[in-house]
Amino acid sequence: MTDRDIPAAPEETGALIDHILRTYHEMHRADLASLVPLATRVEEVHSEDPDVPKGLARALMLLAREMEDHMTKEERILFPVMRAGGGAGIAQPIAVMRADHNDYAQIIAQIRQLTQDLTPPEHACGSWRSLYRGTATLLDELADHIALENNVLFPRFEAA
Helix, strand or coil: CCCCCCCCCCCCHHHHHHHHHHHHHHHHHHHHHHHHHHHHHHHHHCCCCCCCCCCHHHHHHHHHHHHHHHHHHHHHHHHHHHHCCCCCCCHHHHHHHHHHHHHHHHHHHHHHHHCCCCCCCCCCCHHHHHHHHHHHHHHHHHHHHHHHHHHHHHHHHHCC
Protein backbone atom coordinates (compact mmCIF):
# COMPACT_ATOMS: atom_id res chain seq x y z
CA MET A 1 0.00 0.00 0.00
CA THR A 2 2.95 2.32 -0.41
CA ASP A 3 3.47 2.46 -4.19
CA ARG A 4 0.72 4.99 -4.74
CA ASP A 5 0.67 8.57 -5.89
CA ILE A 6 0.25 10.91 -2.97
CA PRO A 7 -3.06 12.79 -3.16
CA ALA A 8 -3.02 16.58 -3.13
CA ALA A 9 -3.35 18.00 0.35
CA PRO A 10 -2.71 21.15 2.38
CA GLU A 11 0.90 21.94 3.33
CA GLU A 12 0.33 23.12 6.90
CA THR A 13 0.07 20.27 9.43
CA GLY A 14 -3.17 21.41 11.11
CA ALA A 15 -4.86 21.92 7.74
CA LEU A 16 -3.57 18.53 6.57
CA ILE A 17 -5.03 16.84 9.64
CA ASP A 18 -8.35 18.63 9.07
CA HIS A 19 -8.26 17.44 5.45
CA ILE A 20 -7.64 13.83 6.55
CA LEU A 21 -10.49 13.99 9.06
CA ARG A 22 -12.95 15.52 6.61
CA THR A 23 -11.95 13.75 3.41
CA TYR A 24 -11.12 10.31 4.77
CA HIS A 25 -12.29 9.62 8.32
CA GLU A 26 -15.80 10.96 7.75
CA MET A 27 -16.10 9.29 4.34
CA HIS A 28 -14.81 5.90 5.52
CA ARG A 29 -17.35 5.87 8.33
CA ALA A 30 -20.19 6.79 5.97
CA ASP A 31 -19.08 4.33 3.28
CA LEU A 32 -18.76 1.42 5.68
CA ALA A 33 -22.07 2.25 7.36
CA SER A 34 -23.80 1.73 4.01
CA LEU A 35 -21.64 -1.08 2.60
CA VAL A 36 -21.96 -3.52 5.51
CA PRO A 37 -25.79 -3.74 5.36
CA LEU A 38 -25.68 -3.80 1.56
CA ALA A 39 -23.23 -6.73 1.63
CA THR A 40 -25.43 -8.51 4.17
CA ARG A 41 -28.47 -8.02 1.94
CA VAL A 42 -26.67 -9.24 -1.21
CA GLU A 43 -25.39 -12.31 0.63
CA GLU A 44 -28.87 -13.11 1.97
CA VAL A 45 -30.83 -12.48 -1.25
CA HIS A 46 -28.35 -14.42 -3.39
CA SER A 47 -27.43 -17.10 -0.85
CA GLU A 48 -28.03 -19.88 -3.38
CA ASP A 49 -25.83 -18.25 -6.05
CA PRO A 50 -22.36 -19.86 -6.17
CA ASP A 51 -20.88 -16.49 -7.18
CA VAL A 52 -22.20 -14.62 -4.13
CA PRO A 53 -19.34 -13.15 -2.05
CA LYS A 54 -20.03 -15.22 1.09
CA GLY A 55 -18.21 -13.59 3.99
CA LEU A 56 -17.93 -10.12 2.43
CA ALA A 57 -20.22 -8.52 5.03
CA ARG A 58 -18.11 -10.08 7.79
CA ALA A 59 -14.86 -8.86 6.17
CA LEU A 60 -16.28 -5.34 5.78
CA MET A 61 -17.44 -5.38 9.43
CA LEU A 62 -13.95 -6.42 10.53
CA LEU A 63 -12.42 -3.65 8.43
CA ALA A 64 -14.92 -1.16 9.87
CA ARG A 65 -14.11 -2.20 13.45
CA GLU A 66 -10.37 -2.04 12.93
CA MET A 67 -10.57 1.28 11.09
CA GLU A 68 -12.82 2.79 13.77
CA ASP A 69 -10.33 1.83 16.49
CA HIS A 70 -7.48 3.22 14.40
CA MET A 71 -9.20 6.48 13.49
CA THR A 72 -10.28 7.02 17.10
CA LYS A 73 -6.66 6.62 18.28
CA GLU A 74 -5.57 9.15 15.68
CA GLU A 75 -8.32 11.61 16.58
CA ARG A 76 -7.92 11.38 20.36
CA ILE A 77 -4.19 10.77 20.79
CA LEU A 78 -1.94 11.24 17.77
CA PHE A 79 -3.48 14.18 15.93
CA PRO A 80 -3.72 16.42 19.02
CA VAL A 81 -0.03 15.77 19.76
CA MET A 82 0.83 16.55 16.13
CA ARG A 83 -1.20 19.76 16.22
CA ALA A 84 0.84 20.75 19.30
CA GLY A 85 4.08 20.22 17.36
CA GLY A 86 4.91 16.64 18.21
CA GLY A 87 7.40 15.88 20.94
CA ALA A 88 9.23 13.08 22.64
CA GLY A 89 7.57 9.72 22.34
CA ILE A 90 5.58 10.45 19.17
CA ALA A 91 7.50 7.80 17.22
CA GLN A 92 5.75 4.96 19.10
CA PRO A 93 2.15 5.95 18.27
CA ILE A 94 3.19 6.60 14.66
CA ALA A 95 4.71 3.12 14.51
CA VAL A 96 1.41 1.68 15.78
CA MET A 97 -0.53 3.60 13.12
CA ARG A 98 1.84 2.33 10.40
CA ALA A 99 1.39 -1.24 11.67
CA ASP A 100 -2.40 -0.79 11.55
CA HIS A 101 -2.11 0.42 7.96
CA ASN A 102 -0.10 -2.68 7.07
CA ASP A 103 -2.65 -4.92 8.79
CA TYR A 104 -5.41 -3.64 6.50
CA ALA A 105 -3.68 -5.33 3.56
CA GLN A 106 -4.77 -8.76 4.79
CA ILE A 107 -8.45 -7.79 5.04
CA ILE A 108 -8.31 -6.00 1.69
CA ALA A 109 -6.79 -9.10 0.08
CA GLN A 110 -9.63 -11.17 1.53
CA ILE A 111 -12.23 -8.71 0.19
CA ARG A 112 -10.64 -8.83 -3.26
CA GLN A 113 -10.53 -12.64 -3.20
CA LEU A 114 -14.18 -12.94 -2.11
CA THR A 115 -15.31 -10.56 -4.89
CA GLN A 116 -13.09 -11.78 -7.75
CA ASP A 117 -11.22 -8.47 -7.44
CA LEU A 118 -14.49 -6.54 -7.23
CA THR A 119 -15.73 -7.91 -10.54
CA PRO A 120 -19.43 -8.75 -10.38
CA PRO A 121 -20.70 -11.72 -12.36
CA GLU A 122 -22.65 -10.96 -15.55
CA HIS A 123 -25.94 -11.85 -13.85
CA ALA A 124 -25.35 -9.60 -10.80
CA CYS A 125 -28.25 -7.35 -9.84
CA GLY A 126 -27.98 -3.61 -9.33
CA SER A 127 -27.43 -3.93 -5.59
CA TRP A 128 -24.60 -6.39 -6.09
CA ARG A 129 -22.96 -4.09 -8.66
CA SER A 130 -23.46 -1.09 -6.38
CA LEU A 131 -21.83 -3.02 -3.52
CA TYR A 132 -18.75 -3.72 -5.62
CA ARG A 133 -18.54 -0.12 -6.91
CA GLY A 134 -18.86 1.24 -3.39
CA THR A 135 -16.29 -1.19 -2.04
CA ALA A 136 -13.88 -0.26 -4.85
CA THR A 137 -14.30 3.42 -3.98
CA LEU A 138 -13.71 2.69 -0.30
CA LEU A 139 -10.53 0.75 -1.03
CA ASP A 140 -9.22 3.48 -3.37
CA GLU A 141 -9.94 6.17 -0.78
CA LEU A 142 -8.33 4.07 1.95
CA ALA A 143 -5.19 3.64 -0.17
CA ASP A 144 -5.06 7.44 -0.72
CA HIS A 145 -5.58 8.03 3.00
CA ILE A 146 -2.78 5.66 3.96
CA ALA A 147 -0.42 7.12 1.34
CA LEU A 148 -1.05 10.63 2.65
CA GLU A 149 -0.41 9.67 6.27
CA ASN A 150 2.54 7.34 5.63
CA ASN A 151 4.32 9.52 3.08
CA VAL A 152 3.42 13.09 4.07
CA LEU A 153 2.10 13.47 7.62
CA PHE A 154 4.05 10.88 9.60
CA PRO A 155 7.50 11.70 8.16
CA ARG A 156 7.13 15.28 9.44
CA PHE A 157 7.34 13.94 12.97
CA GLU A 158 9.59 10.90 12.53
CA ALA A 159 12.51 13.02 11.29
CA ALA A 160 12.25 15.43 14.23
